[in-house]
Amino acid sequence: MEQKQDKLKDIISHAKEYGFIFPSSEIYDGLAATYDYGQLGSELKNNIKTYWWKAMVQMHENIVGIDAAIFMHPTTWKASGHVDAFNDPLIDNKDSKKRYRADVLIEEHIEKIRQKIEKEVEKGKSRFGNDFNETQFRATNPNVLRNAEKITQIEARMKSSLEDNDLEAVRNLILDLEIVCPISGSKNWTEVRQFNLMFSTELGSVAGDASTIYLRPETAQGIFVNFLNVQKSGRMKIPFGIAQIGKAFRNEIVARQFIFRMREFEQMEMQFFVRPGEEMKWYEYWKDAREKWHKNLGLGNQKYRFHDHIKLAHYANAACDIEFNFPMGFKELEGIHSRTDFDLKQHEQHSGKKLQFFDPEINESYVPYVVETSVGLDRLFLAVLSAAIQNEKLEDGTERVVLNIPPVLAPYKAAILPLIKKDGLPEKAREIQKLLQFEYNVQYDEKDAIGRRYRRQDAIGTPICITVDHQTLEDSTVTIRERDTMLQDRISIHEIQQRIADKASWRKILTDLKNN
Secondary structure, three states: OHHHHHHHHHHHHHHHHOOOEEEOOHHHOOOOOOEEEOHHHHHHHHHHHHHHHHHHHHOOOOEEEOOOOOEOOOHHHHHHOHHHHOEEEEEEEOOOOOEEEHHHHHHHHHHHHHHHHHHHHHHHHHHHHHHOOHHHHHHHOHHHHHHHHHHHHHHHHHHHHHHOOOHHHHHHHHHHOOOOOOOOOOOOEOOOEEEEOOOEEEOOOOOOHHHEEEEOOOOHHHHHOOHHHHHHHOOOOOOEEEEEEEEEEOOOOOOOOHHHOOOEEEEEEEEEEEOOOOHHHHHHHHHHHHHHHHHOOOOOHHHEEEEEOOOOOOOOOEEEEEEEEEOOEEEEEEEEEEEEOHHHHHHHHHHOOOOOEEEOOOOEEEOOEEEEEEEEHHHHHHHHHHHHEEEEEOOOOOEEEEEOOOHHHOOOOEEEEEOOOOOOHHHHHHHHHHHHOOOOOEEEOOOOOHHHHHHHHHHHOOOEEEEEOHHHHHHOEEEEEEOOOOOEEEEEHHHHHHHHHHHHOHHHHHHHHHHO
């Protein structure tokens, strides 16, 4: 665990040093759980958005995108259930004075038991070698079975107490499991209390109940209230989807772990409207499609796993998370939910407007069911950084820090480096820069020795370095140096664009996704 925390500290330090992420309002000592994306961070973030948007909207003729307002009529949140039910169960440790989400404390305890199972499996692998049958081992090993039964029992108690909103039972579970505060190490816990997560503010100049509105805690409701607008104006037929990327706001009391949990964050969501009775078919479809989308980035297939929700939200009949192995362990990256017709029916009831679709195939009007995919943009950013950062020891004994960011997401696709700052080399390098910058974000760098410049580009994730030397002036060739292998070869200036396209174009990653 300590090693993982060190990894997170390394990521935070690297992100600040190279202009990916800064603490917000740092000159005023910052503001808790808020961060600013720097010059490289904003480029990486925009590239992640583009990958999602192109794969979700551009590659699906039955999915369109919108950009709804952050402020919405306050009845929206009454209809959605957020005013009455958007709460977290919180518990305080009396010794450390720290506050925790009670359900997260229990989930982290479960994860520790799950890690014991994995260690047991690893011991079995090393003991039996090629003869190891993992499925049989998991089904028969007494230690594995005992720990698996522990997890089953804890999850059953947790599910029951959360669904019944029995906060005393949640506290008793924490006490029975002898869960200690990570800071004080004590079991001196308060009662569990519910805390509403929405930020409220006043609309206009006069304060009062009538003018109270909320910063949206999710982006989905902007899609639901625009269901008919999009369907009619776009002549959409069921099944179809509406996608959106946007900011959401939650007054998280326990906001921590860098950009993993913040009070202001960004979501990439798609609500897919389907015929009632077909929602589970599409739920399975989107589980598979979203897993492929993530794994297509090449961060490592073993870093992902599915986790079914122990407690379903009030609107769902099925829900799971795609979890990623962050430096803090496996945590939620994306949620896939079958939301039934809850949202549209609630908005029908509260607005008095019909939100239905006439299906010509069955000659019937109905309120569609919805399957949602929702990925946290900031969490995906952290996943990319944590998977990419590597400290490598090279054959010559030196070391380098390299960000193996998927090339298509890299802030700069190439760096153009004149070998020296004279003899016409900078001018030739600038010509190449102008040739490339219409299609790609590239960087020109002439400061320091060439080796140090290579290291700097490695540290920010630039996949290709293009070195201009005296031979370039003679035969119009340049040295191409690859980030991941550090191999160098010589190509014509006219081949540079194709070399970058082969490695870092949208066409390449989307073709790979379609072929998987």
